[in-house]
Amino acid sequence: MNTITRRNDIVKRVKKEGSIDVEGLAVAYGVSVETVRRDLRYLDDKGLIKRTYGGAVKRERTTWDMPYNQRILFQKDLKEAIAREAVKQLENGDSIYIDGNTTCVILSRFIPPDLELSIVTNSLHIAWILKQHGGRMTIYLVGGELGQEGMTFGHKLIMEMKQYQFDKVFFSCMGINAKGCYYSKWEPMLTAQTAAEHANRVILLADSSKMNRNGFLFGLDHKSIDCLVTDEGAPEPLLDKLRESIEQVITVPVTENSNAANSDQGSWPLDSPILIKEE
Incomplete structure (x- = not known):
């Protein structure tokens, strides 16, 4: 699974499950913990998720954030x-x-x-x-x-x-x-x-x-x-x-x-x- 596909899938997981943890994602995708942390930093910077200690949660949005x-x-x-x-x-x-x-x-x-x-x-x-x-x-x-x-x-x-x-x-x-x-x-x-x-x-x-x-x-x-x-x-x-x-x-x-x-x-x-x- 390439980086783009993995990051898209992470966002979908957060939306569906509400929260995720770094170690679980590392096992699921067969990548290192540091790779997952890098993915979460990227997605947090883009405003798609909210990073937490050891994982991430769904970011609360308002209608003003929508196109x-x-x-x-x-x-x-x-x-x-x-x-x-x-x-x-x-x-x-x-x-x-x-x-x-x-x-x-x-x-x-x-x-x-x-x-x-x-x-x-x-x-x-x-x-x-x-x-x-x-x-x-x-x-x-x-x-x-x-x-x-x-x-x-x-x-x-x-x-x-x-x-x-x-x-x-x-x-x-x-x-x-x-x-x-x-x-x-x-x-x-x-x-x-x-x-x-x-x-x-x-x-x-x-x-x-x-x-x-x-x-x-x-x-x-x-x-x-x-x-x-x-x-x-x-x-x-x-x-x-x-x-x-x-x-x-x-x-x-x-x-x-x-x-x-x-x-x-x-x-x-x-x-x-x-x-x-x-x-």
Whole structure:
């Protein structure tokens, strides 16, 4: 078994068994303990597993670690239910900001075209979807450097956003817990903070997979959020805590179809080819 095949197989073992040990792998593959340790170091550096003393365990992932095209499908039914509920917050004449995260892309598909709205976004995807709606919406695409996920970011984006005052902003996050919401990257965190500073009403869309999770960067505390739209799969103790600071906490029903879809997709789709390359 060559190095690439062995490392791919190690990742599959960790995913299936939850944890593995160095000596057991050495025997299974007929290689030295040091070779296995070298494999585990490589896989840990790539973020595919988490090394431990004497072995490795499955690395916990969040949806923000997934490629964008996978992230938009993850919890899709729940995101659609959240989006359908969230658009009820809109009123005729509103000026709004919609962030370019995947939940808000889905939200844009459900905005009634008969509403007269001024909509600002940093997402090419959202701008295109809304333009296809037609209707009475005026759409503004704020500038900046264009990222691979079709969103603008950087200093120019922040400066442009500061020129607006929004009735409502819609955004999401990497995770939310009893302290506030978190992000894994600076760009979405700064965008959310800027939008919240220039809004009369801040609306967070976060499905239950993001509950009781934190991240590398702390974004906003609960006092900065006026409305949370999530699903009833969110843990009730956390929701009770959030209700102490957030004016409106809305939960949407979890359907059987949603549960079936989510159990098939899992939380980190490593069933697809890993394609580890020798370096």
